[in-house]
Amino acid sequence: MANLTTRGIKAACAGKHDDGSGLRLVKASPTSGKWVFRYSHLGKRREMGLGSWPEVGLATARKERDRWAAELRSGKDPIDLRDALRRAEREARDKHDPTFAELAQMVFEAKKAELRGDGDRGRWFSPLRVHVIPKIGRICISQLTAQDIRDAMSSIWQTKPPTAEKAWQRTRLVLREGKLMGFECDPFTADAAQRLLGTVSHTTQHIHATPWQDMPALYARLDSGSPAHECLRFMMLTLVRYMGCAGARANEVDGDVWTVPAERVKGQEGRAKDFRVPLPVTARKIVDDGKEVWGDLLFPGRSGAPITSRAIEKALDSIGEAGRPHGFRASFRTWVQDTDACDYDVAETILGHTVGNRVERTYARSDLLERRRPVMDSWERHVTGCADNVVKIKAG
Template sequence: MPKKVSNRLKAIEVKSKPSGRHADGGGLYLLVKDTGARSWVFRFMLKGKARDIGLSNCPEAAEIMAKENSRELTLAQARVVAEVYRSKVRQGIDPLAERTERAAHALATAQAGKIAKITFREVAEAHIAANSDSWRNPKHRQQWANTLSTYVYPAIGDLPVAEIGTAHVLQILEPIWGTKPETASRVRGRIETVLDAAKAREYRTGENPARWRGHIDQILPPRIRLSRGHFTAMPYDTLPEFMQGLRSRQATAALALEFAILTAGRTGEVLGATWAEIDLEKAEWTIPAIRMKAGVEHRVPLSKRAIEILQSIKALQGPSHRGLNSGSRVETSEKPVFPSDRGGKLSGMAMTMLLRRMKADVTVHGFRSSFRDWAAERTSYAHEVCEMALAHTIGNKAEAAYRRGSLFEKRRRLMDDWADFCNGEGVYDASVTPIRGAVA
């Protein structure tokens, strides 16, 4: 049996050995590369397999070098480390597998430490940045930022998102739950969304402490929801008289409100209208998909009175838009149809304040309900015609397929009848079916 080699190398030889593998004994080798770089390797046998493990950067070597204040692993130090590994092998421990496991644990610990420092504010801002492009309404991003900055960040913005619990959520919601129910509900929903995003990114675990159903609803009373009165509607029978008073007012807000009523349009759709969307010759208003709630382009037939309103607005603005006086559609004009005195489009508050001055306890959006009630109770137009006039989202596939047909002319007749009704004409008795409605 060959004699085992032990401590063959001498310290003075370590710096002068040529490239190759030089045995010191007991599995310890000096590895010299062609570049002259030197390192220590320990070779061991475990379960019939030979394996190599580097010593120069191992934790045991680092500990010894730190104690002895040395910059490189010396021969003597390498022998000490090799003996540590020999002892492990004798115990059946794989030093290489152990090192891999240690490294994985250290990495996991470091990552956990980093994750533990991620704050609610960081997750919220990342969520807003990632999703804002998909929010059609530019105000939505601002509302998110404002509500979080006002109500959430002062309380939990700088807290680790992994540590936020029910007590933190209640700290934010309880002061405003009774006084600002709508705002409080939105704040709760946004906190819930941010915490869901944090969980999806594995920044936190467990249930969402801002969840309403089965959690917060067991602590806070139900929010007092505004019923249909939130969009308080004017009884349609009183509308002709209201329209007479509205037409007596000389203001852009009055014209915009009347146009909104006649077209059954939403406030944002009307105030965001530009001359490029209007075709006076065809009596049509085409609202692009990007401005529609359902994200689908909507064509609105314009009644005779609606056209008169546009022409009066055009006259007020003067002949500054080439082609407007000819009655043709002006594709190049992106100026608002209903401008404010300070430039830009008219504010939605202008119509709301007008209603207050007229002592009308209704909302602009409520006139859409007035239109729908009138259409259902005083005409025989088909349900899908009335719903399409309101640009409502289609829920039934069969109905959606039907609506793709030729309903535009039927909607034109509907809107003409609505304009006549608003003007005090054709005020049908509930028991009488209008001739035009009968064929719709």
């Protein structure tokens, strides 16, 4: 027999009030409470929430109790059954209307095959994970508006333009790919958000490059013989990016040619290729000395893994050098322009840049190795001041 009435509930004080057959109202205050269905399944006592009072009235709470009591009589656990039903509903919803976070993850997983290191190496997902998903990740993609995207990016739009641009581009890509997957979304939503955010006055800050005239002085100051200093010298001489140089191994060098494996060459996954580098005399000396002191890995860090980019930059900071490692490449390119050291194609190939359009590259397949040799030798003579300017590497 029922013990509760609508009027009696309103007048009841805070506490627990049973209605019978397992239904209980737990009043936290005179104006709020929650309904609970108390039952036992396989000898275990459980309590199942049926909603808040007064939003859920007495009659509705009784219907819900009777519904789940019937499931209990059939041998099912009401809580486990309800959880399973909710999971099925979410899965059905996600097939047709995922949240932005879910769609972003789907797009990322689909793109991993073309990203270096599954996207982790270039931190492709980072702008979304840090700046977008915390704000709009839970919004279903069909409900996402330009105002939502604007609000998510407004805090960085003017203060961190490069980061905001990446976040916006990734967001637009997620919406574009989502539309192609058949979901109810449109990349125009991101375009509209960009208009709402307004224009940004931003001057691109290039990586600081040591003037080519100052490269010999810098080379001479890198005289500690440590892995960091030797790696920096190697980068100056070969003009290969940090990723290629930091992981350099002696077994990649054959005579005076160093072959940088495709996995350490910049480019899209599956498109990057091994890159041959003609090594001038001083660079070969660095390889030989590194192999003698440290073994196959030429520039090890403290943990025995390849030296980190931070360790490289700290080495420059310690000698008061403002130029950055990637700037060595700009130093070389400016040297070529100022001295007319070589043709455009040769200079760009030395830097590992793609030259010509797709059709031209189909027929012009040479990596210009022989034409690059004299240029690299000339650059070495400039950087070192003389061919014998090599400091013996020190162990430890």
